[in-house]
Amino acid sequence: MLVDRLEVFSHATGRDAVNGETNSTWPDARALDRKIIATPPVEPVAGTNLRRMHLVEKFVLRPAKDTWYVVMARGTTRTMRPLHGNVPIAYSNAILIDADGSGRYDDFPLKPGQPLRVPNVPAPKPKVPTTDELGNAIRKLIEHRHD
């Protein structure tokens, strides 16, 4: 297993989604900070002849307001075979930052009650489908794909 990229994420604009639409945008620039590890260190496992990759890195950040941090560690070169065929990735849940002295993460970057941007979209009018449309719809139905 080789992990060669560490990233810190925090609040940023552009992540929200409206009206059920999927927002898959994931620009590199949205990470708050990043470290690229040129040579991931490998060390012996004490008392054995086994080895492992072991990486310790530090990030220093200066939060101006209440916020949150999520850390993501991933590899870009080698898959996790034989565990599975994808590249390695792990990410933390949030560490919350109280920067206003309240003792809690309670001054949220996205304020509640903001005006809604999208009105209700009326349902499309029914139509008689073509065979292809019905076939594709049934495929979609029974495959129940998800992101």
Next chain:
Amino acid sequence: MQQARLVVASLVVVLAGCPKPGGGGGPTNPRRCEVDLKATGLFSYEGSGASAKKVESAAQLIGGSNAQGRNGDVLLQNDKVRVIVEQPGRTVGPTLSGGNIVDADLVRPEGTAGRDAFGRMALFYSLGRLSSVTDLEVLSDGSQGGPAIIAASGKDVAHDLLNLKLLLNNVAGLPLEPVIDPSAPVNVRLTTYFVLSPGESRVRMLSAFCNDSSETVKLPLIELMDVGAFELFNPGGCQNGIGTSKLDDTNCLADKSKWIASQGDGVAYGLRTMSFRDATKPVKANAAIGYGGVVGLFLEGENLQGLLSWFDPAAEIRPGSFNVLAKEKRHYVRDFIIAKDIAGISDVIQATEGTATGTAEFTVSTPGEARVSITEVSSGLMTTLVVTDTQGKGRANLAPGEYRASASKEGTTIGTAATFTITEGQTTQVALTQGTSRTLTVNVKNLANSPVPAKVTVFCTPAPCPFDAQTWKQHLLVDPPEMGAAAVGYVPVTGQLTLTLPPGEYAAVVSRGPEYSTWPDAWPMRGEPVDLRTTNATISAVVDRVVETPGWMSADLHVHAVASSDSAVLNELRAANFLAEGVDVLLSTDHEVITDFAPVVRALNAENLMATMIGEEVTTFTHGHFNTFPLKRNPELPNGGAFDHAGGEDAPSMRMPQVFSGIKAEHPGAVVQLNHPRGSSGVLSQLKVDTATLATHGDPAQFGMAPAADATANDTKLLGDGFDAVETANGTGPSNAVLNDWMTFLSRGTVRTATGVSDTHKPFSDAPGYSRTYAKVVNDTPTTFQPAQFAEAIRTQQAFVTNGPLLQVTAKKLDGAMMPVGAAVGIGGTLSVAANDAVELTVDV
């Protein structure tokens, strides 16, 4: 709510009093649609030995890998077969109502364990309605000879989950309007008679519709079968092999079918439907739509064009029309057949249709159970499948003609095919050679020389393999391992496993999840060479821990096995799978079923290595899925007490705030997770959620819900924030879309837990155990595992998601000299600082 349902269940009465030997003549029940069964001439009244009786003890149940029978159900049995018909009551899930077959098996010798592998089946009509069975009556208990007969009568209700209009509109996004409104009540009484005659291997079912209205009712009929076993065979299908038809661009989607069968372990099931016009003749063509282990038969629907006609008001012909005139009644008949193999199913069908046949008797040279596939020479189509006994012997009755047969089994090449001719009334001996195979025995120990569980993955050298799932498609259904591997095996706690493979050269690699080393050391440059060209081989591997994770336990928070209608993985295999992958906690999240894996983990002697936790995937069909855990299974309730998100029979479906609070009321302390929240089965997509506000724009009527009292023009209030976790990684990697959703929730103060899951439904091909979620617990030993403690860690975000790397993150405040001050805060914690203070995050991977 659970208690209330228990009371309701106990009030349901199985009317076993006054059964009549002739059938159809029991005490008049106004809810029954009466049919003089004997007068139909459709049933055999000869002989004796059939029986029908209410199950009163566990000893009367069938048992087996998919057994669901309970006390209070009714057992139909003769000298050949036995089935269990479920007692009345609501069973949340695709079939929704009791009064249907849930278990079936051959009659086996005294003391032999039952081998039920059947899921369940039910009949729907009007594209989204069914009979909610209220009365299950034993009309003839068989004690006086003749058939045993039971009748299931009910009331017309809307199917809360399967409404084709809403499914196609909402989930598939196709705005169409069927010519039959599934939401419109139908004034019919529907009674299904289950008739088991002495000496027969089929339960003949007659569903009678009494039209009490003054108008003709039009009832397109759909049989839905959760066949349990996935090895489905459609003799008329274009797939021409074992398994469900492909969901590709071929015309296999709504495949023509006269009958279907599925092959389980030592038992096979078949369904043959009869013509609407003449119940003595078989149907010409149903339209079969299959996915996983579930098959829908649109009766007499013929094909996709036939189905389409029900969405076209101008269609002049609608295949599948089953009309019942005003004040009249009409019936529909089908046979549910039980045999040892699919050849046994086709035997019964041919015999009942009076097809002239001869017999082929097969002898496979290598003793042991084998699969013999038979194809018709002229068409090249697979005709049937024989499963031989341990002596390699089997038989099939076939229509006269020329055939080709070949033998194989798992891990074995296809044997040389033999061609033979069948003559009416004659028996033909067919000698077959089994294909070739080799065995690879794998021994796995740790550095202390103790046997340990592990996963062995075998790759072909050179890749790709000269065989794949298609190689065996006419003999058995193969779940091809991930990564192009030839085979995957799960080594049990004994540390030893033997795999069967076709002769060839391979490379083996042994692993035990991300906390352990991988063997051999040369991996990933190369695996351990294994030469199986001419002989069997044995390898001895050593794996041991390379990372300690004190205080953390891992779980894949979305796992399916055989109790899910779309999974055929036996619980034993799933437990072995997760043990081999080094998962600390095996969580059950079957669709609409509360499963307890603990007994199978104990049976594997693995309770010291892997804990279990009970959960469920609450599965709406139109607006998302939701895992919840830890739960308690109640064996007295249908599906172990699965949560009824559809709000009961007469109530509207619950809005999400009601679902979330309802689950937590039934199971205090339970975590609720938004599963795969994007896509056609994702709640954020389907309810049209604005993630920054949690406002919804979905129309409650489209989901069978009542409007929320506090709904506004810009927010239908269908979601709420009563969930605890979001499934950000469903499979081996995260979804950027769902990460965006989850991070948006964090930014608006809806701090919820990101989780990682596999959502595995298969034994090998969908990377079971990856992704997974580690949670911080006080006690991390499996034997003292506390589900509530694990759930609390998930609820409070003390968790990380991984497909392999093991991650620790701490945050500290730094002083002016950039030195740490105060205590470090871990994942899920809150660090208090002054604005613009330096915060140091330490990342340890």
